[in-house]
Amino acid sequence: GAGVSQSPRYKVAKRGQDVALRCDPISGHVSLFWYQQALGQGPEFLTYFQNEAQLDKSGLPSDRFFAERPEGSVSTLKIQRTQQEDSAVYLCASSLEVGGSGELFFGEGSRLTVL
Amino acid sequence: KNQVEQSPQSLIILEGKNCTLQCNYTVSPFSNLRWYKQDTGRGPVSLTIMTFSENTKSNGRYTATLDADTKQSSLHITASQLSDSASYICVVSASGYLVGGGADGLTFGKGTHLIIQP
Numbered sequence: 001g002a003g004v005s006q007s008p009r010y011k012v013a014k015r016g017q018d019v020a021l022r023c024d025p026i027s028g029h030v031s032l033f034w035y036q037q038a039l040g041q042g043p044e045f046l047t048y049f050q051n052e053a054q055l056d057k058s059g060l061p062s063d064r065f066f067a068e069r070p071e072g073s074v075s076t077l078k079i080q081r082t083q084q085e086d087s088a089v090y091l092c093a094s095s096l097e098v099g100g101s102g103e104l105f106f107g108e109g110s111r112l113t114v115l
Numbered sequence: 116k117n118q119v120e121q122s123p124q125s126l127i128i129l130e131g132k133n134c135t136l137q138c139n140y141t142v143s144p145f146s147n148l149r150w151y152k153q154d155t156g157r158g159p160v161s162l163t164i165m166t167f168s169e170n171t172k173s174n175g176r177y178t179a180t181l182d183a184d185t186k187q188s189s190l191h192i193t194a195s196q197l198s199d200s201a202s203y204i205c206v207v208s209a210s211g212y213l214v215g216g217g218a219d220g221l222t223f224g225k226g227t228h229l230i231i232q233p
Binding site for chain 1: 147151156161209220226228
């Protein structure tokens with residue numbers, strides 16, 4: 001597609017449920033980032049993929065968070081046993097260049113609300 | 116620890132007026148500085164990217180400046196329009212993080228929330 005696509009746009013989960021958020025990056029983009037954005041705050045880094053390799057997962061807040069990009073294109077962010085503090089917008093961004101040096105193109109985000 | 120500070124946190128101005136948003140950073144070694152516009156409920160969209168050697172860059176009514184010596188940047192909006200109401204996020208990229216590009220590779224500010232009133 002023309003841009004980064006994320007789904008679902010909105011997700012409401014009961015505490016303890018597992019959720020999966022999907023990101024379709026721009027075709028051919030090597031780098032893929034996941035960010036968590038709380039209301040009124042800037043995005044916070046979660047994890048980074050270079051093609052299918054997860055090179056940096058230092059921002060994942062707990063072992064309940066897991067991300068994959070098995071074929072180097074579509075990525076999924078999975079949150080197990082969701083907690084209320086997981087409520088946030090989850091942004092995906094892709095870039096043609098390796099690492100954080102190139103321009104980032106963001107998706108519209110997935111807004112997660114945990115009740 | 117790399118940091119990006121933005122001011123003001125929020126700003127309200129009348130339509131047609133100009134405004135300037137500030138960004139101070141302590142990212143090292145510096146690679147580039149970006150300004151993003153984020154409409155409510157949308158993802159950030161790039162406005163400008165400036166490298167060390169560039170001290171000004173324009174995108175329509177948006178003009179960004181960079182002073183790499185004082186580690187400061189500003190985003191000036193001319194003749195504001197209602198559609199300029201958004202959050203403006205300053206992001207600084209550090210060199211040497213080409214592999215990971217993670218938390219230290221890109222440092223995000225918290226943003227300035229701008230409201231344009233008719």
